[in-house]
Amino acid sequence: MYQLNLNWQTFLPQYWQKRPTVIRGAFANFVDPISPDTLAGLAMEPELDSRIVARQGNTWLVAHGPFESYDHWGEQDWSLLVQAVDHWYEPVNALVAPFRELPNWRLDDLMISYSLPGGGVGPHLDQYDVFIIQGLGRRRWRVGEKGQHRQHTPHPDLLQIDPFEPIIDVELNPGDMLYIPPGFPHDGHALEPSLNYSVGFRAPSGRELLCSFADHLLDHELGGQRYQDPELQARAHPGQIQPAELAGLRQLMLAQLQDETGFASWLASFLSQARHELDEQPVEPPYRPDELLTGLNEQGLRRQGGVRCLYLQETPQQLFILGERIEVPAEGAALARLLADEPAPSQAALLTACQNPALCQWLTNLVNRGWWYFPTQDDEE
Ligand code: SIN
Ligand code: CO
Secondary structure, three states: OOOEOOOHHHHHHHOOOOOOEEEOOOEOOOOOOOOHHHHHHHOOOOOOOEEEEEEEOOEEEEEEOOOOOOHHHOOOOEEEEEOOHHHOOHHHHHHHHHHHHOOHHHEEEEEEEEEOOOOOOOOEOOOOEEEEEEOOOOEEEEEEOOOOOOEEEEEOOEEEEOOOOEEEEEEEOOOOEEEEOOOOOEEEEEOOOEEEEEEEEOOOOHHHHHHHHHHHHHHOOOOOOOOOOOOOOOOOOOOOOOHHHHHHHHHHHHHHHOOHHHHHHHHHHHHOOOOOOOOOOOOOOOOOHHHHHHHHHHOOOEEOOOOOEEEEOOEEEEEEEOOEEEEOOOOOHHHHHHHHHOOOOOHHHHHHHOOOHHHHHHHHHHHHOOOEEOOOHHHHO
16 A cells, blocks of 8 residues: 555645646655566566667667567666556556546556666656656656757657756655656656656547547448538639638537537547557456356455546446446446446445346456456565
């Protein structure tokens, strides 16, 4: 269990999306949930997205995982960065848990970096809200003011910016945390072999939303209505698009978005789509409901890391999981909410819900998809 010393009520209005800040001792007596060796091992797996960024004098190198060995990288000036470790290595999820006060749909992943002294990715910008927690070691972080920062690529796979004037310049010790809103330049430089945990929150752009909405219209053969102009009049300037025509065409597009039910359901399914590769393994052979009950008598379930599960306040009888809309059986709304709100729903609550055979069958189907599972000792490490 990680206890985060942060008052969300004061932090959110003051800093969230507004100003970077340092939270000293955000986690007291910090214990890393993963070792550098385990992280290095995960970066040897092809399913995980990992890279090494190294600096040799003025030259930057980038290598992409999976890695076979780390021997030739030396003892300084490089970092190993592994994305979405929370999707693959359950023990690190304990560190994400305190951030569940923020909406799940905003959470992207937990990226973990291991840096040798001098290691870092150089000055750069991110389009994320990120909480960077210092684990093992010490790292110097500089954060600059938002503004016009010229971007350049010292390596084709590395986007950096020119040096910036810091407004924050700190050495982070284990348990300290830095919050950086999108667009604030930053640069981390390890002073000692360091582990850093980046809890990243990404918001969709208008472009991403519109692209996905357009796909939704195509998939469901919606939006086929054409513009109509029964009042059309002859005109002197046939090359011109008139303001009323522009307004009418825009209205035709907006009408698609104004279909309340279709919009909400598309949006929830879009927001529940996977953002990274997942460890999604259907149960083989599948559980029968009585077997699920036997398991539940032993312990509760845990949601597989990276499984995004959301619901809309207006329609609690539907769950949206990894882009799929799942109908919830009658009397199942409370169970559905529990599954979406709690990464590790309690044994007692699940057992109570499963007294209803229809709900037990439904939950069994979800577990058989590989979306929830019974944790083993290894998950608790
Ligand atoms: C890192 O841990 O080195 C990178 C984190 C970041 O700057 O986004
Ligand atoms: Co960054």
